[in-house]
Amino acid sequence: MRxxxxxxxxxxxxxxANTLAQQGHEVLVVDDLSAGDLTRLHKQVLFHRGSVLDRPKLWTLLHGVECVYHLAARVLVAESILYPYDYNKVNVGGTVMLLEAMRDLGIPRLVIASSGAIYGEQNEQPISEAAPPNPRSPYAVSKLAAEYYAQTIGAIWGIATTTLRIFNVYGPGQSLPPSHPPVVPRFLQQASGDGSVVIFGDGTQTRDFVYLDDVVTALITAGTTDGIGGQTFNIGSGRDTSINQLSKIILAITKSESNIIYNAAGSVGVSRLQANITAAQKYLGYTPQVSLESGLRQTLHADARF
Ligand SMILES: NC(=O)c1ccc[n+]([C@@H]2O[C@H](COP(=O)([O-])OP(=O)(O)OC[C@H]3O[C@@H](n4cnc5c(N)ncnc54)[C@H](O)[C@@H]3O)[C@@H](O)[C@H]2O)c1
Known part of the structure; x- marks a missing residue:
């Protein structure tokens, strides 16, 4: 496939992109490199620098394409609170621009990467796709709006659109932006260094951590399974882990002597996030293969920064 x-x-x-190229597909990438890194890509992948807001570029790139995976987005929750206009422009506007281009060129299939963040605080855990969205940040609002646009216009224009609501992904090569680093690479870095591992709040908040390879498998299955256009699936591990538990596992696997300190003023986010993955299991045959401890060990082993 192209x-x-x-x-x-x-x-x-x-x-x-690297996995699809390894499988023999012709893979094109469009990325404006605002947060991306070209050196991550294998040489078989055809890279084009550009924005999903660049209409002529999208029209050119989409010729002959059979399936689009839409992952381009601004992804930092705290930053989105400072710059909601920009988050709306890229995450919502970019999705709508892409859909228009797909319509004009007759591209039949789209998989979009949405986020477990659209659920916000939920009483009922694990969270199923039927839970009422409760976004708590401009980032989450933008991901939800992008989903709605894709599903609504996709249905009208005959583009089979599948939405994956992805929970907390971790793995080798995860970005570590200095202002808002995600918790897994931050803990790995802190545990591998001389300082302390810093937990925001009291550490009882939980997240559903899912290994990169399991998410890639889910994305590829969503793009190659017929009859799931219009559907939305949670992609997580199906388990919740507290930040306290995560810190202990990371200290153990890094054999670190760092101490744990608590920053009560740090941003905690929602209290619990755990994905109900039964729909993905049923329709995508999705079963996460990598346990948290094993995924963290693989990350530690494969990522030279830690
Ligand atoms: N990593 C996670 O835990 C997670 C969880 C849920 C959902 N997601 C979603 O998965 C997708 C990928 O996330 P990620 O963690 O790999 O983040 P990332 O920042 O590493 O990847 C996003 C990419 O989009 C590019 N980009 C940004 N604006 C663009 C534009 N206007 N045009 C073209 N490219 C642009 C960036 O340069 C970057 O390479 C995002 O849509 C995100 O919302 C990620």
Whole structure:
């Protein structure tokens, strides 16, 4: 297949693009490199620097494409609170621009990477796709709006659109932006260094951590399974892990002597996030293969920064 991956120089997009290329597909990537890194991509992947807001570029790139994976987005929750206009422009506007281009060129299939963040605080855990969205940040609002646009216009224009609501992905090569580093690479870095591992809040908040390779498998299955257009699936591990538990596992596997300190003023986010993955199991045959401890060990082993 000829496939386009938007945001394909990012953490998740590059792993997807490289795997698809290894499987023998012709893979094109469009990424503006605002957060991406070209060196992540294998040489078989055809890289094009550009924005999903660049109409002529999208029209050119989409010729002959059979499936689009849409991952290009601004992804930092705290930053989105400072710059909601920009998040709306890229995450929502970019999705709508892509859909228009797909319509004009008759591209039949789209998989979009949405986020477990759209659920926000939920009483009922694990969270199923039927839970009422409760976004708590401009980032989450933008991901939800992008989903709605893709599903609504996709249905009208005959583009089979599958939405994956992805929970907390971790793995080798995850970005570590200094201002808002994700918790897994931050803990790995802190535990591998001389300082302390810093937990925000009291550490009882939980997240559903899912290994990169399991998410790539889910994305590829969503792009190659017929009859799932219009559907939305949670992609997580199906387990919740507290930040306290995560810190203990990371200290153990890094054999670190760092101490743990608590920053009560740090941003904690929602209290619990655990994905109900039964729909993905049923329709995508999705079964996460990598346990948290094993995934963290693989990350530690494969990522030279730790
Ligand atoms: N990593 C996670 O835990 C996670 C969880 C849920 C959802 N997601 C979603 O998965 C996707 C990928 O996330 P990631 O963690 O790999 O983030 P990332 O920042 O590494 O990847 C996003 C990529 O999009 C590119 N990009 C940004 N604006 C663009 C534009 N206007 N045009 C073209 N490219 C642009 C960036 O340069 C970057 O390479 C995002 O849509 C994100 O919302 C990620």
């Amino acid at each position: 496939i386009l991956v938007t945001g394909g120089a990012g953490f998740l997009g590059s792993a997807l």
